[in-house]
Amino acid sequence: MTKLAIIYYSSTGTVHEMARRIAATAEAHDDVEVRLRHVAETAPDEAVNSQDAWQKHRADVIDEPIASPDDLDWADVALFGSPTRYGHVTSQLQGYIDTLGPLWAQGKLADKVYAGFTASQTHHGGQESTLLSLYTSFYHFGGIVVAPGYTDPLKFNDGNPYGAAKVTGASTELDENDLAALDHLVNRALAISRRLEAGGNGASRDDA
Template sequence: MTNVAIIYYSSYGTTHTMAERVAAAAEKTGAQVRLRHVRETAPQEVVQSQEAWKNHQADIADRPVAEPDDLDWADVAVFGSPTRYGHVTSQLQGFIDTLGPLWGQGRLADKVYTAFTSSQTKHGGQESTLLAMHTTFAHFGGIIVPPGYTDQLKFTDGNPYGVGKVTGESTELDGDDLAALDHLVERAIRVGEKLAG
């Protein structure tokens, strides 16, 4: 059985919804799944000043928070982050910065890593955000498994680096979004199983 850790940050809920879909798709393959959000580090006065952010924080208050042990346990790690100026959020980066002890012991190496993101606009930095996560995975010594153009659906979403959702006016995931997320995690798990075999 493959252990899959889904580590993500979400402020308004889109990346959270994407992470839940990834978890459901991974569970369908028979994988053991840990769905974990990273801690909120933004000042509470900022969070509370934005209705969607405040509501999402309340919605996930009782959900498990990511810990370094979740990556130590995982065979496959799927990271998710909204795009912030073409990069991951400070919240996700803060979690990554806690992984030094595991990295120093080589315990992040030789695992499969892949990623997803979201942005409000079509050219909002999704590719650079995914590539930034790939850079982190390379430092871990991880096996980076992008979706590439390994399924016809990738010619629809056009993103070979991971999965990206353009929220625009709607944060709802459409059929293409769901299929792309399913393909992302199913492919990562298949590669992880081959490496374990």
Template sequence: MATPTPTPTPVKLAVVYYSSTGTIAALAKEIAGAAERAGAEVRLRRAHELAPQAAIDSNPAWARNARETADIPEATPEDVDWADAVIFGTPTRFGNVTSQLKQFIDLLGPLWAEGRLADKVYSGFTSSATLHGGQESTLLALYNTAYHWGGIIVPPGYTDPSKFVDGNPYGTSHVDAQGENPVNETALQAARVQATRVVRMTAALKAGFTS
């Protein structure tokens, strides 16, 4: 009798993001949904807010996003430990990662010390207020961390015709013009392409590790 072929376990994906006024939150939700449709088990998590409440309340879009995403659980190191792949999302802050997401990443030190962050897939997405406002440098800075972990970076690249429309091979990005440009179909399609590619590549790696 032939030995049954084991059923592959779903890819476990954590989407961990920080969003102030909602652009990154919208992209994170699109990525999570696309990954689920691609067969992944997904945890959508937001980074802990560090800004004082007065600062949040002073910006209506920031306050609204805080209310609308309050039901999304805050990220914990266990979410990353659980995952086969992690897609991080952050607005750009002077061409770099936000302090909120960076603090979460810094909390992963104990997992790194145990080697538990190695051999996972990592990818990232971002937004900026202005065109050429640091999107690429933010994603490259984010990926520097994964190099230290021994992670496997899976960018979207120019692997789909739609990528020649949004033009960012490093990760999904959007220019929101201080809230004047809501997340559009170009950015949403980029998010779907990235999520699907991450799930597909992670599944292939998982199959290779277990074969």
């Protein structure tokens, strides 16, 4: 079995829907176990309650499991999701990343497959810088970043070779291109992980 952790933050539900799509696509594989985990909300209640959509989403996910470092330790493949905040990762997801020091120190974050997904309100609103910020941490982990690149013609439709990304300006609903990009992101990450497990192309986790 390949173990996939989807670790994400969402204020108003877009990245949550992206994460759920990734989970559903992965669960369709017989050989994949999935942990879908949102990270803890760290914004003050005053901020959350100042926006109806934020307040509602928080209530929607209140009973869903919160990511712990163990979820990442467990995983072979980790897909991280965060909305763009001024071109950067949210403090909530960064807060989770900042709890990973003990695992990092033991080398336990290394040799996993990583990739990211994001959402922003606008085109050119910081999706690429958000993903690249995430990937900086993955490099520090010793992770294997499996960017989608343009490895499938569908990537010419969503146009983001760094990960999967939704522009919410026109509509927060995931459209055909968004769904295809998310499916491609997770299927490619799983395929590369399987190759590593099998020692394909001369490289395996045991060699590391």
